[in-house]
Structure formats: C-alpha cells, structure tokens
Amino acid sequence: MNTLLVIDDAWSASRVLRAIDQGSHLLWQGDWHNGRQVIAAIKRRLRPGGSDFETYRRQRARQVQAVNAVLVPLDSTYSIGARRAPDVHQACLQAYGEPSTDRLVPLQELLGVIGAHQLRRRGVFIPALDARIHPYYGVFAPTRSEYVDLVADAPLPGRTAFDIGTGTGVLAAVIARRGLAVTATDISPSAVVCARDNLARLGLPVEVLRADLFPPGRADLIVCNPPWIPARPITTLDHAVYDEDGELLSRFLLGARKHLQPRGEIWLILSDLAEHLGLRSRADLPELIGRAGLEIAGGADVVPAQPRAQAARRGLSDPLADARAKEVTTLWRLVGT
Structure with a gap:
C-alpha cells in the first residue's frame, strides 16, 4: 500500500x-x-x-x-x-x-x-414468478425483469433444461415453474449458494451445480443470459455485465450444440448495447452463431424499462446512457443446423 x-x-x-x-x-x-x-x-x-x-x-x-x-x-x-x-x-x-x-x-x-x-433482505419482486428473488452480495440482481418475461413467454421445447450462469436462479425458477426439469450452473460459489437458497424458498427441485458453463449430459433447452458488453471489467460486480473480448459468449455458443438434445433449442438472452457502443457489429453475432453450427429459429425483443434507460431518454449525456436509450434485449431461439 x-x-x-x-x-x-x-x-x-x-x-x-x-x-x-x-x-x-x-x-x-x-x-x-x-x-x-x-x-x-x-x-x-x-x-x-x-x-x-x-x-x-x-x-x-x-x-x-x-x-x-x-x-x-x-x-x-x-x-x-x-x-x-x-x-x-x-x-x-x-x-x-x-x-x-x-x-x-x-x-x-x-x-x-x-x-x-x-x-x-427485501428481495426483488419478479412478476413472472409472483414472488421475490433474494440476491446475495456479488451476485447480479434481476432488477431488469423484462428479460425474465421473455423466458416466461417463449414456447418450450422438450422436458429438460440447463440454465447456464444462473446467478440468483431467477431463470431456472421460471423454467422450472413451467414444468421442465432444470439443472442450473454458475462458476461463482456465491451464486451457487444464492440460487440454491432462492429455489428452495420457492419450493422448486432444481439442481444447482458449480461449473464453468455446462453440466454433464444433454438437455432439450439450454438457456443463457451472458454478460452483454465485450469490455474489461473494472469492479467485481462488472463481471455480470462485462465479458472481455466476448470470451464467455463465444465459449457458450461454440460449446452449446454438443450439450443439446436432437430438436432442442438454445435460448440466448442478449442486449444489443454493445452494438450501440460500437463494440460489436450487427453482423458479429449471427456470424458467431453460424460458426457454432447453429441457426436462428426465431426470437422476441423487449425494450428495457429500467430507470437508467428512462433517464437516458430524458437527455442524460454520457456514452453508456445514450446507448441505453436505444437498447433492445432479444431472446434468440437457436437450433442446430
């Protein structure tokens, strides 16, 4: 010092x-x-x-x-x-x-x-669950619940699911509530404990494992909401938002197909914030999806309604706020080619 x-x-x-x-x-x-x-x-x-x-x-x-x-x-x-x-x-x-x-x-x-x-202690109310999720210190809080609604509304394939990078367990909870047998993973020990606690509170029998991306086996549905900005994290909490050089996104897409059951789907939930910041072009994601042996079968969009985006629309002037004013989050439904 x-x-x-x-x-x-x-x-x-x-x-x-x-x-x-x-x-x-x-x-x-x-x-x-x-x-x-x-x-x-x-x-x-x-x-x-x-x-x-x-x-x-x-x-x-x-x-x-x-x-x-x-x-x-x-x-x-x-x-x-x-x-x-x-x-x-x-x-x-x-x-x-x-x-x-x-x-x-x-x-x-x-x-x-x-x-x-x-x-x-207070928790974050999730309309799709009609319940509260309780984030732990260092685990990304699902205060932007509009992406959760995308997962709650999309048509389900099959009976089994993997939730990759589960965090608080919120997406695993939504999918389990919809009737699928879910295995969730996270590399963070705190996130694993947090997700287990939340899922137990909700009475949902989801297995939560500590793993770097995928658990053993295959599933009919693989869901991932990865960090969406391909830049170097500055703080510990930045790791939930910043994925340096898009390394995690690339590893997820390039490795997902071998963990997918025939006729299964991969749901990638991703903000386009990186495009508005000039960190990724609109063609980069489809090109990576193709290299992974996947194709786009459909999707759904939502405009974030969080206070920062609303503040940006009111004229707050910095590059991140300006980009948030244009942000769209998409659930990409991907299948094997």
Missing part, C-alpha cells in the same frame, strides 16, 4: 482528491455520515462522461480508484471504527463470511455491502 494518511471531518473532498492524486490511501476516522458525503462528492467530481465509450471507461476507472482509496477500519467482530457508524455485523457476515482479523476496507465497498444486505 502507498502512504496511509489518517483523515477526519476537517478534510474537504478537494483535499482528499489531492492526496489521492499524490498516491496516498486515506484512513477515515471522522463521522460515518460525513465520510459518506465525502465519497459522494468524489463521485460527483469524477463522474464519467466523454464523447466515446473508451473515454468513459477511463474516467470510470479513475473514479473507482479514487473512491476505493478512502478506507475505514473494520475489526475482528465487524465493528466500524467511526462515529455514528451503523451495525454492519450481519451485512459483513453475509458478504465476507465469519470474521477473523482486523482489516481496512474501502468505505465505498462497505456501502455496497450494506446496500446488498438490504436488497437481499
């Missing part, structure tokens, strides 16, 4: 930023709520913008680096050493597991841990 400076309420956001730019990490020992305001001020001052996505990503990386330089002490009982700090024991237990030693953690990360705990 670089120079560690102890800071408190006397430090302004400008002074904090100057110290960060000089290579320092900062140990916050002031009031908890004042610390949150400093983080918010840094984020405002370093808000990503620019006229192109590469500039936006560079500025976003700088913002992440800056906010992560402000640390708070977290002791071996998950107590925070700051005035008026909340009780974060349960939130940290869910995110980090059993405590062991004192540590320093970024204040921004701890805010994310607290937010994830609140979301997990």
Whole structure:
C-alpha cells in the first residue's frame, strides 16, 4: 500500500482528491455520515462522461480508484471504527463470511455491502414468478425483469433444461415453474449458494451445480443470459455485465450444440448495447452463431424499462446512457443446423 494518511471531518473532498492524486490511501476516522458525503462528492467530481465509450471507461476507472482509496477500519467482530457508524455485523457476515482479523476496507465497498444486505433482505419482486428473488452480495440482481418475461413467454421445447450462469436462479425458477426439469450452473460459489437458497424458498427441485458453463449430459433447452458488453471489467460486480473480448459468449455458443438434445433449442438472452457502443457489429453475432453450427429459429425483443434507460431518454449525456436509450434485449431461439 502507498502512504496511509489518517483523515477526519476537517478534510474537504478537494483535499482528499489531492492526496489521492499524490498516491496516498486515506484512513477515515471522522463521522460515518460525513465520510459518506465525502465519497459522494468524489463521485460527483469524477463522474464519467466523454464523447466515446473508451473515454468513459477511463474516467470510470479513475473514479473507482479514487473512491476505493478512502478506507475505514473494520475489526475482528465487524465493528466500524467511526462515529455514528451503523451495525454492519450481519451485512459483513453475509458478504465476507465469519470474521477473523482486523482489516481496512474501502468505505465505498462497505456501502455496497450494506446496500446488498438490504436488497437481499427485501428481495426483488419478479412478476413472472409472483414472488421475490433474494440476491446475495456479488451476485447480479434481476432488477431488469423484462428479460425474465421473455423466458416466461417463449414456447418450450422438450422436458429438460440447463440454465447456464444462473446467478440468483431467477431463470431456472421460471423454467422450472413451467414444468421442465432444470439443472442450473454458475462458476461463482456465491451464486451457487444464492440460487440454491432462492429455489428452495420457492419450493422448486432444481439442481444447482458449480461449473464453468455446462453440466454433464444433454438437455432439450439450454438457456443463457451472458454478460452483454465485450469490455474489461473494472469492479467485481462488472463481471455480470462485462465479458472481455466476448470470451464467455463465444465459449457458450461454440460449446452449446454438443450439450443439446436432437430438436432442442438454445435460448440466448442478449442486449444489443454493445452494438450501440460500437463494440460489436450487427453482423458479429449471427456470424458467431453460424460458426457454432447453429441457426436462428426465431426470437422476441423487449425494450428495457429500467430507470437508467428512462433517464437516458430524458437527455442524460454520457456514452453508456445514450446507448441505453436505444437498447433492445432479444431472446434468440437457436437450433442446430
């Protein structure tokens, strides 16, 4: 670690930023709520913008680096050493597991841990299930449920299904509710535990395995909602959205056919955001589908209604927001050639 400076309420956001730019990490020992305001001020001052996505990503990386330089002490009982700090024991237990030693953690990360705990407790209502899904820390939350509706409405082939990269288990739950025997996979241990918990809450007998893409055997239906932006992740949570060089998408499509039963279907749920950002052409996906020995049998589209897309339509000006204003998510129904 670089120079560690102890800071408190006397430090302004400008002074904090100057110290960060000089290579320092900062140990916050002031009031908890004042610390949150400093983080918010840094984020405002370093808000990503620019006229192109590469500039936006560079500025976003700088913002992440800056906010992560402000640390708070977290002791071996998950107590925070700051005035008026909340009780974060349960939130940290869910995110980090059993405590062991004192540590320093970024204040921004701890805010994310607290937010994830609140979301997990509250859950996300999924209309297609008429029930709530409870995301774990570090597992992508299905707050954009319109893609779930695509899976709920598409005509089903056969009796068995694989859900690849299941996350919270939301798509596995929808497919199981529709009567198929489902096996779900994820490479993330947290996602596997999260999906098992959600599916148990719903009383659905879905097998959830830790695997890099496919489980053993074949299925009549293989479903995947992969990360949709082929760029390098910056944060841990970015891995749910960013797939560097489209590596996961390529491996999924090129490997799916050998796990598919005759006359089965592959459902690829994918946003076209990468096209609007200039990271993938409209011809790239059909070309990859053809190289995988697959062809397009049909599909369905939906326009995302999440607040960020709505904000973009109201004129928010950065490349990602502009692209979200045009975004369409498609369920591609693929079959073997």
